[in-house]
Amino acid sequence: MSKVKYYYDPDTLSYRKIEPKKSKRYRNLFFFLLGSALFGFIGLLVLLNTDILNTPRELSLAREVENYELQFDILNKKMENMEQVLANIEDRDNNIYRLYFEANPIPEEQRRAGFGGINRYKSLEGFNNSKIITDATKRLDIIQKQMVIQSKSLDEIAILAAEKEKFLEAIPAIQPVRNEDLKRMASGFGWRTDPFTKARKMHKGMDFTAPRGTPIYASGNGVVTRADSNSSGYGKHIRIDHGHGYLSLYAHMSKYNVSKGQKVKRGDLIGFVGSTGRSEAPHLHYEVWKDKEKINPINFYYGSLSPIEFENMLKYANQENQSLD
Known part of the structure; x- marks a missing residue:
């Protein structure tokens, strides 16, 4: 309750009540409401950034998001390991196996080529993490294509090895008389x-x-x-x-x-x-x-x-x- 203020009136030799002006009352009310709104907004921001107002479902979804982020990091590391292993196999394939059997090496652009034509990743667009998901999917597709190319190359090497073995067994290679x-x-x-x-x-x-x-x-x-x-x-x-x-x-x-x-x-x-x-x-x-x-x-x-x-x-x-x- 606001304090009542008085002033001394020398004409009447008495104390009179000070009546506040309406404009001042409206101004005080405006500042009060503005301060309340700012305080409420700041409080809401604080609450929204804590788990106090989250429902059990929201808390569960947040944990799932954290788990997905962890699984995505693990997937990235696995893809990096797969790319390193594939790069090692491809290097030996081009510079040892295919060289030994006199086969042409597979060009790097053929091994690393992406997928042209229609946008095969359109269904992944429009989400919060669309770029991350699309990039990971493209990366997996390229790794899969590399594995298919390498598998076919090794099949070809196996055929060449069998033919080479037959060739080595066929050509005259020993003295005909002991x-x-x-x-x-x-x-x-x-x-x-x-x-x-x-x-x-x-x-x-x-x-x-x-x-x-x-x-x-x-x-x-x-x-x-x-x-x-x-x-x-x-x-x-x-x-x-x-x-x-x-x-x-x-x-x-x-x-x-x-x-x-x-x-x-x-x-x-x-x-x-x-x-x-x-x-x-x-x-x-x-x-x-x-x-x-x-x-x-x-x-x-x-x-x-x-x-x-x-x-x-x-x-x-x-x-x-x-x-x-």
Whole structure:
């Protein structure tokens, strides 16, 4: 209750009550209401930023939002780990696996490409956290695409590895006569003296001297295309097609152990040393052909000779002596 104020009136020699002006009363009321409103607004802000006025449902939703934020952080870390692992696999794929199997590397722009055309993320727009959700979804889609590309690449590598294994098994890679069965390596690939005409001519194979009946082995996987004596000078001989443009020939044999059309594997017994055809003494004349051209067989013994044995063979093969056919 407001205090009543008085003043002394000298004319009446009495105290009179002071009556406040209406304008002042209205002004005081205005300031009171303004102060109340400001105080109420500040109080409301304080209350809205505390849990005092939240209902149990609002409190539960707030906890869910906090949990979603935590799960989103965990998802981001998982995506970062996945991207690091994928980057490591892609690096090895391009620079080791595909390089080894002579396959073209996959371009970086193909691995990292996004998705063009229609806006596939339109349904995620219009929310409070639309950008965060859209970015995370795009990131996951790109990771998924990278995984699909990498999976297909590894499938291709597996096929190339199987083909490479077949290729390595097929090409002539061992000496057709065992070292312990040899008397000596008589003549190598190159210019040699003909045993019959004594003229110098090109000897397009290697001669291995061994007793008659010494086993001869296939130098690689393949199919026997000939086992006959119908080729001039070779006598009884065998030809094996190894695929990939490779063919091996075994001449002057005494006996066959395979027949035309038969599949053989490296190391299979295919026949025996003899001296049939144009031959001066029992030996095996061995040739390797690549794309119908005769090449030096000495480059294809990595599967059966030690470095010392290969060095000795190389020394004898380079001597310009007389061939045996």
